[in-house]
Amino acid sequence: MSVKMWIDPITRIEGHLALFADVDSQNRKVKEARTSVMMSRGFEVFLRGRPPEDAIHITSRSCGVCGAAHANASARACDVAAGITPYPMGSVLRTMAYAMTDYTYDHPLILNMLEGPDYSEAIVSKLTPSVWETAKTTPAKYSDIHGYRTVGDIMKDLNPVTGRLWQLTVKHQRIAREAGVLIYGRHAHPSTLIPAGISTDITYLPSLLQEYYTRLSLLLAWVKFVWAIWQDLYEFYRDHVSTPEGKSYALTQGKTHDPPVMLAGGWGDDPEVYSNITDEAKGDWRELYAKLDTAYNARWEKPGLAIGHETYSKNPTEIQLGYVEFPDSSFYEDWVQKNVQPPYGWLKEDPLGRPLVHGKEDLLKYHMWNRTTIPKPGAINFAEKYTWAAEPRIVLKDGRIVPIETGPISQLWLNTLHATKLEVDGQKIWESNGSQLKIYLPGGTVNPDLPPGTYGELVITWNLPKYSTTWERLLARAVHVAMAAMLGWAGLLYAFKLVNEGRVHTSRPWGFGKWPSFSYSFGWWQVPRGNCMHWLVQQNGKIVNYQYEAPTTPNVSPRNNRCKGGWEGQCAGPFEVAALNNYVTEEVPPDQWTGLDLVRAIRSFDPCLACAVHFETKGEGGRVYNVIEKVIWNACSL
Amino acid sequence: MKVLVVGFGNPLYGDDGFGSCLAQYLMQFNNFVYDGNAHGVGILGVLTDYDVLIFIDVDTRLPPGAVAIERIEGSFTMQETRLVDAHRAPPSLLVGYLRAVGKNPAARLIAVGPATFEPLSYPSRQVLAATNVVLKELANLLMEYGVELRWEGDPTTAVEECYKSILGGGNV
Numbered sequence: 001m002s003v004k005m006w007i008d009p010i011t012r013i014e015g016h017l018a019l020f021a022d023v024d025s026q027n028r029k030v031k032e033a034r035t036s037v038m039m040s041r042g043f044e045v046f047l048r049g050r051p052p053e054d055a056i057h058i059t060s061r062s063c064g065v066c067g068a069a070h071a072n073a074s075a076r077a078c079d080v081a082a083g084i085t086p087y088p089m090g091s092v093l094r095t096m097a098y099a100m101t102d103y104t105y106d107h108p109l110i111l112n113m114l115e116g117p118d119y120s121e122a123i124v125s126k127l128t129p130s131v132w133e134t135a136k137t138t139p140a141k142y143s144d145i146h147g148y149r150t151v152g153d154i155m156k157d158l159n160p161v162t163g164r165l166w167q168l169t170v171k172h173q174r175i176a177r178e179a180g181v182l183i184y185g186r187h188a189h190p191s192t193l194i195p196a197g198i199s200t201d202i203t204y205l206p207s208l209l210q211e212y213y214t215r216l217s218l219l220l221a222w223v224k225f226v227w228a229i230w231q232d233l234y235e236f237y238r239d240h241v242s243t244p245e246g247k248s249y250a251l252t253q254g255k256t257h258d259p260p261v262m263l264a265g266g267w268g269d270d271p272e273v274y275s276n277i278t279d280e281a282k283g284d285w286r287e288l289y290a291k292l293d294t295a296y297n298a299r300w301e302k303p304g305l306a307i308g309h310e311t312y313s314k315n316p317t318e319i320q321l322g323y324v325e326f327p328d329s330s331f332y333e334d335w336v337q338k339n340v341q342p343p344y345g346w347l348k349e350d351p352l353g354r355p356l357v358h359g360k361e362d363l364l365k366y367h368m369w370n371r372t373t374i375p376k377p378g379a380i381n382f383a384e385k386y387t388w389a390a391e392p393r394i395v396l397k398d399g400r401i402v403p404i405e406t407g408p409i410s411q412l413w414l415n416t417l418h419a420t421k422l423e424v425d426g427q428k429i430w431e432s433n434g435s436q437l438k439i440y441l442p443g444g445t446v447n448p449d450l451p452p453g454t455y456g457e458l459v460i461t462w463n464l465p466k467y468s469t470t471w472e473r474l475l476a477r478a479v480h481v482a483m484a485a486m487l488g489w490a491g492l493l494y495a496f497k498l499v500n501e502g503r504v505h506t507s508r509p510w511g512f513g514k515w516p517s518f519s520y521s522f523g524w525w526q527v528p529r530g531n532c533m534h535w536l537v538q539q540n541g542k543i544v545n546y547q548y549e550a551p552t553t554p555n556v557s558p559r560n561n562r563c564k565g566g567w568e569g570q571c572a573g574p575f576e577v578a579a580l581n582n583y584v585t586e587e588v589p590p591d592q593w594t595g596l597d598l599v600r601a602i603r604s605f606d607p608c609l610a611c612a613v614h615f616e617t618k619g620e621g622g623r624v625y626n627v628i629e630k631v632i633w634n635a636c637s638l
Numbered sequence: 639m640k641v642l643v644v645g646f647g648n649p650l651y652g653d654d655g656f657g658s659c660l661a662q663y664l665m666q667f668n669n670f671v672y673d674g675n676a677h678g679v680g681i682l683g684v685l686t687d688y689d690v691l692i693f694i695d696v697d698t699r700l701p702p703g704a705v706a707i708e709r710i711e712g713s714f715t716m717q718e719t720r721l722v723d724a725h726r727a728p729p730s731l732l733v734g735y736l737r738a739v740g741k742n743p744a745a746r747l748i749a750v751g752p753a754t755f756e757p758l759s760y761p762s763r764q765v766l767a768a769t770n771v772v773l774k775e776l777a778n779l780l781m782e783y784g785v786e787l788r789w790e791g792d793p794t795t796a797v798e799e800c801y802k803s804i805l806g807g808g809n810v
Contacts, residue, residue: 008677377739627709631707
């Protein structure tokens with residue numbers, strides 16, 4: 001017998017997402033899963049004709065969570081299209097702010113307040129009572145850091161609103177945002193990001209850095225605490241909880257593609273390298289574009305595309321050559337079939353003369369520089385179109401066409417495969433060797449709200465997993481919050497160094513209208529829930545085409561039939577694949593199943609679907625009105 | 639003639655959820671009934687293929703417990719849209735948007751006057767007492783389009799049970 005679930009909306013995510021699933025009630029296996037984004041995206045439609053620098057602030061308004069994410073990706077696209085990048089202090093401030101307003105604020109909130117309730121006593125004891133009984137007697141391995149005696153104790157404090165973890169998260173997300181706002185001016189939409197720099201008032205820079213340090217010190221203890229909790233929960237679900245077929249819950253439930261396709265943009269521009277490429281390019285935006293891979297690879301977290309444990313490419317300019325988006329299953333017109341060209345005609349090459357989509361004539365019109373957004377609302381039809389999310393795929397050089405996964409797990413994945421290290425001013429921040437990543441957190445981080453176990457030095461080790469599962473994604477987020485806070489720390493150390501050297505200029509001279517006659521570029525910036533990607537084409541200081549992928553867009557992609565080379569049977573975004581690769585573990589009769597395992601899988605990505613145009617139409621007192629035909633006075637009720 | 643009945647409202651806000659709970663009850667017996675809950679513009683995609691839409695919702699212009707049959711008229715264009723909260727979309731807005739994108743369903747609303755929107759409260763006695771009147775009027779409207787409305791048991795009790803399941807028990 002089938003149990004059909006229609007979960008709409010999925011709560012504790014940002015934006016509107018519906019999930020349909022068909023589950024076999026006998027063996028508890030999910031047979032079919034589809035997700036649908038219920039709202040239109042489409043900022044691209046009204047960006048055309050505006051000055052490129054406006055895009056930084058307009059795209060930021062796509063979302064109240066990803067605001068700084070879009071602003072940063074857009075700022076990088078503008079940097080390149082303008083042909084100028086910030087001075088080192090400008091890049092350092094950009095990184096320090098982002099480490100706080102988005103990552104250190106957001107990751108713990110996502111873990112403890114949005115995903116955490118799924119693993120709280122309230123949910124676990126109700127829907128999986130046997131797991132709860134085991135948790136109550138399973139000792140916590142990292143209690144010397146977080147102070148909890150058993151896994152059950154952690155679950156109790158994950159209870160929403162009343163739980164201590166929930167309450168501590170409310171407090172610390174505020175501290176992180178305060179630290180970021182010192183530089184950004186505001187959150188969630190930074191007011192200080194501009195092409196080639198940042199407009200933060202640094203009249204009292206030492207004071208600003210001190211204020212930042214005060215908060216960062218508390219937060220470095222906080223990220224140790226958060227990591228220890230989730231490392232314990234991960235190991236509990238890995239070693240003590242099984243699926244109906246007897247496999248480890250953490251290692252199998254919510255698995256995505258096989259092999260996984262991991263995309264990361266990296267973030268945290270190297271202050272010197274990103275500044276130097278402007279001097280080396282001598283004002284030529286194409287020369288600057290030619291040095292982008294060097295700049296991206298010098299980032300403090302690393303870019304690239306990996307198929308399983310094999311690195312396809314570390315170079316964003318190379319990866320983006322094959323980046324396409326299809327409208328087969330989504331509510332958009334096919335601009336290629338309709339022959340709707342961008343205003344400058346079909347682009348066939350990147351700024352370096354390399355053919356887009358490796359010269360494949362039938363596909364290059366689907367490249368992001370060639371896309372035109374044409375919304376086409378319709379009814380949900382799983383056989384045809386069923387979502388507002390489009391279908392990003394990457395066409396590889398050898399002709400394979402692959403779906404895409406992105407998120408903290410993909411960022412750690414690429415960091416690890418780079419087999420490299422980051423040291424700033426003589427202090428080791430992190431290092432990797434191809435299969436393992438270590439993050440080095442400093443001691444002396446006293447936080448009166450947290451146990452003394454969070455005050456000392458700590459080395460966090462992350463082992464590259466074979467697959468992306470629900471729990472691998474949760475663990476990656478918990479590890480990555482430490483990484484992000486350490487990039488804030490690295491930025492602070494670098495800022496001190498620049499102050500000591502008297503190099504405090506932030507922005508290269510730039511003014512309104514200072515744009516090449518024609519230029520095009522892209523900006524990628526890894527954010528808490530994926531890679532935020534913007535593609536910009538400008539002409540004489542006006543946007544002629546602007547396309548962007550919200551961080552969640554690749555993950556929420558619907559199915560289509562475009563994949564080739566091994567992904568034909570799994571040609572959907574990670575949400576749908578992860579929901580499909582699940583067994584229902586709820587210990588209640590099928591008619592009472594809530595879909596817990598499925599929403600756990602979805603929430604582990606931290607979906608953010610609000611990067612959408614929020615529209616509504618005039619009705620009250622306007623042109624649509626209700627005419628009362630008759631009123632029935634119900635005597636019994638009056 | 640394709641007909642869809644849509645119940646609207648958020649049962650977390652007292653009488654506001656009446657339409658949603660009634661739809662949940664009627665969906666057991668009629669495949670042309672849909673629970674719109676508080677999805678707002680999110681359900682536009684569901685509404686596009688029908689010739690006739692009949693909504694069940696509250697109307698604050700009515701005194702508590704009164705039931706009205708309303709006709710949704712008029713239209714506007716895409717250029718007349720503005721940015722507002724997407725969660726709060728009364729039937730008139732949804733119908734207006736459908737007409738803006740070229741659909742033109744006949745649209746009716748069976749409205750009940752609410753007494754309370756208090757968060758986490760049960761529906762008022764006035765609105766509960768109107769349940770049978772709403773069903774009778776709905777059945778009559780559907781008959782105009784040759785559609786028979788079916789139900790079993792006591793609908794008022796079913797609405798109460800719907801609220802109990804959402805609010806976690808207690809006295810109605």
